[in-house]
Amino acid sequence: MSSIKEQFNQISPSEFFYSNRDLAGFSNPTRSLYTAVREFVENALDACDQKGILPDVHLIIKAVDPDKPDPKPYILTVKDNGPGIDAEHIPLAFGTVLYGSKFGLKQARGMFGLGATMAILYGQITTNKPVTVKSSVDGVTQDVFELLLDIQKNKPVIVKHTTKEVSKKGLSVSICLEGDYSKAGTKIRDYVYETSLITPYASITFDDPKEQKFSHPRFVKEIPPPPTIIRPHPHGIDVERIRRMIVESQFEIPTIDDAMIEKVRKDLGLSVKNLSFTAIMEKAKKKWKTLPRQVRVVISLMSFLKMDFEKLNKIRIEDIDMPNKKLHYWDFGDSQSKSVDMDSESQYYKQLTNTVQGEPLTTFLTKRFQRIGPTTAVKFAEYAGFKPEKRMGTLSNQELVNLSDALQKFEDFMAPDSTCLAPLGAEPLEKGIKKFFNPDFSAVVQRPASAYSGFPFIVEMGIAYGGDIKSGGPHVYRYANRIPLLYDEGSDVVLKVVNETDWGRYKIKGEPPFIIVSHICSTRIPYKTAGKENVADRPEIERELRLALQLLSRKLAAYMSKRGQADMAKKRANLYAKYIPLIAEFCTELAGKKKEPNYKKILAENAIESKQTADVENTIDSKQTVKEEN
Numbered sequence: 001m002s003s004i005k006e007q008f009n010q011i012s013p014s015e016f017f018y019s020n021r022d023l024a025g026f027s028n029p030t031r032s033l034y035t036a037v038r039e040f041v042e043n044a045l046d047a048c049d050q051k052g053i054l055p056d057v058h059l060i061i062k063a064v065d066p067d068k069p070d071p072k073p074y075i076l077t078v079k080d081n082g083p084g085i086d087a088e089h090i091p092l093a094f095g096t097v098l099y100g101s102k103f104g105l106k107q108a109r110g111m112f113g114l115g116a117t118m119a120i121l122y123g124q125i126t127t128n129k130p131v132t133v134k135s136s137v138d139g140v141t142q143d144v145f146e147l148l149l150d151i152q153k154n155k156p157v158i159v160k161h162t163t164k165e166v167s168k169k170g171l172s173v174s175i176c177l178e179g180d181y182s183k184a185g186t187k188i189r190d191y192v193y194e195t196s197l198i199t200p201y202a203s204i205t206f207d208d209p210k211e212q213k214f215s216h217p218r219f220v221k222e223i224p225p226p227p228t229i230i231r232p233h234p235h236g237i238d239v240e241r242i243r244r245m246i247v248e249s250q251f252e253i254p255t256i257d258d259a260m261i262e263k264v265r266k267d268l269g270l271s272v273k274n275l276s277f278t279a280i281m282e283k284a285k286k287k288w289k290t291l292p293r294q295v296r297v298v299i300s301l302m303s304f305l306k307m308d309f310e311k312l313n314k315i316r317i318e319d320i321d322m323p324n325k326k327l328h329y330w331d332f333g334d335s336q337s338k339s340v341d342m343d344s345e346s347q348y349y350k351q352l353t354n355t356v357q358g359e360p361l362t363t364f365l366t367k368r369f370q371r372i373g374p375t376t377a378v379k380f381a382e383y384a385g386f387k388p389e390k391r392m393g394t395l396s397n398q399e400l401v402n403l404s405d406a407l408q409k410f411e412d413f414m415a416p417d418s419t420c421l422a423p424l425g426a427e428p429l430e431k432g433i434k435k436f437f438n439p440d441f442s443a444v445v446q447r448p449a450s451a452y453s454g455f456p457f458i459v460e461m462g463i464a465y466g467g468d469i470k471s472g473g474p475h476v477y478r479y480a481n482r483i484p485l486l487y488d489e490g491s492d493v494v495l496k497v498v499n500e501t502d503w504g505r506y507k508i509k510g511e512p513p514f515i516i517v518s519h520i521c522s523t524r525i526p527y528k529t530a531g532k533e534n535v536a537d538r539p540e541i542e543r544e545l546r547l548a549l550q551l552l553s554r555k556l557a558a559y560m561s562k563r564g565q566a567d568m569a570k571k572r573a574n575l576y577a578k579y580i581p582l583i584a585e586f587c588t589e590l591a592g593k594k595k596e597p598n599y600k601k602i603l604a605e606n607a608i609e610s611k612q613t614a615d616v617e618n619t620i621d622s623k624q625t626v627k628e629e630n
Contacts, residue, residue: 026122029071031487033179034187036076036119037061040173041192042483043116044080045199047171049422050226054218055202056081059192061181063209070180073127074209076119077174084137084171087145087161094120094133094173095147095156116173121149123177130159134172142166181209187486189214194477194484197432198424198519219435220428231370233416234407236454236524239400242407245368246392249359253317254294256301261309267295277308297355300348301327304340320356325349357393364392371414380410408454416456418449423458423521424482433462433517440466443555445548452540457522459544463552465559469513474498478535479519485533493537494518497545506557514556518545 026032041057048055057080064073085093094117120131136142146159181188185208192206196216201223206214232241254260265275268283268291284291284299291299302312304327318337319328325342342349359367362377372380381388384406386399395403423446430444444462451457469475478485478494489495498516508514526536535541588596 026118029126029178029180030183032119032122032126032177033061033074033076033181033184034191034486036122036175036177036179037078037188038191038483039116039119040076040078041195041204043173044078044082044171045195045202045482047082048080048202049223051083052223052226053082054221054223055199055204057202057204058207059205060207061179061188061209062207063181064176066209070182071178072180073129073176074179074181075174075176076123076179077172079170079172081168081170084135084169085133086137087135087143090133090135090143090145091147091156091158094131094145095149117149119177120147120175121151123175124149126178127176129176132172132174134174136166136169136171139167139169140165190486191484192216194479194486195482197436197477197517198429198479198482198484200424200428200432200435220431224422224425224428227422228419230417230420230523231368233451233454233456234365234369234372234410234413235416235451237369237404237407239404242400242404245364246358246395249364249368249392253301253320253355254297256298256312256315256317258313260294260298261313264295264298265309267291275309277302277306280308293355296351300351300355303346303348304342305329306340320352322353322356353391357391359392360388361386361390361392362388370417376412376414379412380406383410383412415449416451416454418456418458420523421449421456421458421521423460424519426460429460429462429517429519433464433515437464437469437515438467439464439469439515441556441559443552445551447544447548450540450544452526452538455522455524457520457525457541457544459541459548460519460521461545461548461552462517463514463549463556464517465512465514465556467513469515471513472511473514474503475515477515477517479517480525480527480532480535481521482519483532485535487533488529489534491528492534493542494520494535494545496537497542497549501549501553503553506553507560508553508556516549516552518548520545 026035037059041059044057045055057078060075060077060079062075062077064075123129123131130146130148133145133147134142135145142164144160144162144164146161148157148159149155150157189206189208192204192214193216196202196204200220201218202216203218204216208214268280268287270280270283281299281303288296301317302308305312305315307315314332316330316332317327318330321328325344326339327342328337328339330336331338342352358364361381362374365372365377365380366374378388381390384403386403426444426446429446430442433439433442433444442462442464444460447459447461449456449458476489476495476498478489478492485492503509520535520541525532526538526541528534528536584596588594
């Protein structure tokens with residue numbers, strides 16, 4: 001019986017997502033059309049946000065053949081007035097999976113630069129049409145690209161590239177993809193509507209395939225300040241991330257070519273005639289403290305090689321073997337590898353050790369992480385069982401695991417920096433709620449910054465009752481990093497918190513007309529799927545959501561109590577107004593008098609008394625609410 005040898009192959013990221021496109025929300029024509037809209041609109045808003053530009057976003061969906069039944073090909077176009085993309089980056093940005101500018105630790109709608117390219121990939125798979133990208137970064141000329149994606153190589157194929165004159169900056173992306181607007185239309189319209197609620201500083205228009213135009217002009221003139229990129233927090237770090245940070249922190253051995261030799265000569269202040277090995281080393285000794293690190297490393301290598309610049313130009317450094325104190329190099333003249341011994345007592349040996357073995361632990365902590373000072377770094381080293389001067393490049397695998405565990409468990413690190421976040425703000429959120437729902441009552445709250453697993457986050461929430469809101473509440477509007485979440489709501493943490501709330505306790509009964517708007521912003525939203533539609537129930541996030549909802553619910557309860565008292569007072573007033581005139585008339589007849597008593601005075605006094613009673617009860621309610629909040 002012959003055995004078949006198993007083969008192992010590596011596939012590109014684009015080939016993986018081609019085979020597993022449902023992971024990114026491209027599972028069927030309905031969901032794919034909606035997801036593509038989302039990805040392009042969010043990219044446009046993010047681009048404008050980063051440059052502080054008030055966004056003007058225009059979404060257009062047209063059927064290639066309007067008479068054909070769904071699912072069918074549609075042309076989806078999204079235009080913006082953002083900064084545009086330089087021509088040199090366009091092919092990679094739109095023709096490569098996992099290429100983008102969203103890998104830093106800061107809040108953005110997208111996470112991996114994946115979604116837009118996936119939409120383009122889906123369009124190519126279903127219609128075999130290229131994506132058209134038009135970009136102007138100066139408002140004078142526009143680059144127009146037609147691109148296809150080489151799935152196996154994960155590389156762009158430029159079908160066509162032209163330029164033309166324009167009068168404004170911005171980006172336009174147009175793809176042809178198979179979609180089902182008859183089923184996706186409601187979700188897409190809801191998405192545009194809800195996006196304009198959470199992005200009140202944006203003007204968004206939507207031209208649908210049925211030639212209907214939906215316009216949502218901006219009603220807030222100020223854009224929130226853009227988030228900043230921050231260093232990671234130690235509580236959000238694992239072993240693999242530490243490995244990468246160590247590599248980043250280590251200084252590479254410089255390539256000793258003509259340019260480097262010229263730099264060393266210049267920094268040492270050597271004349272062309274004075275280039276002997278001895279002269280070089282003497283000059284280096286005098287100027288050592290003022291020399292940059294790269295030059296120090298070259299001088300250290302020269303000290304062990306005993307070579308001047310001319311000889312140095314004829315070799316290539318292969319390895320610095322610190323444990324065996326050997327320096328290995330390739331000699332081009334003899335075409336063979338050679339090595340020399342290094343004296344561990346030499347000051348130059350220490351320089352190379354520092355270069356190869358990286359930073360000390362305390363320096364690594366203070367330079368590579370946020371909000372760790374020298375005192376905390378030393379305290380942590382003691383807690384983790386490491387010497388503060390321990391070089392990061394010398395850590396064994398087990399020591400790396402111990403370091404990672406200790407970083408996550410140490411409780412004296414400061415809370416994560418929240419400057420990487422860009423919440424909408426309580427005032428714009430309340431303006432949006434009032435504009436969209438015209439409620440009788442509304443309240444909003446922005447919770448202080450908190451963190452889960454070292455990732456900072458902020459919860460903003462609003463509640464509204466009555467007005468134009470439909471009954472059957474609570475209606476929940478979920479947002480994450482200003483993205484409306486419209487699918488998979490059943491397993492979302494916000495819905496869990498809302499459904500577990502005892503509304504009867506807050507004087508809410510039946511199916512009243514009220515809404516809840518929840519916004520979570522973070523450097524890393526814990527989505528359950530790559531489709532970015534529902535948020536996992538992390539305990540820290542759930543706690544902040546619950547506290548926000550409890551605060552707003554108490555305010556709503558106070559309003560409902562006040563409203564109930566007002567209704568009771570009105571009913572009493574109506575009752576008195578109905579029967580007191582009859583009683584006055586009857587009493588006048590019974591007494592045989594002609595003039596009725598002044599019952600209007602009684603009605604007026606009753607109204608004043610009812611108001612005073614209601615005011616007292618409201619004051620008690622308000623004090624109770626404040627007490628609970630404190």
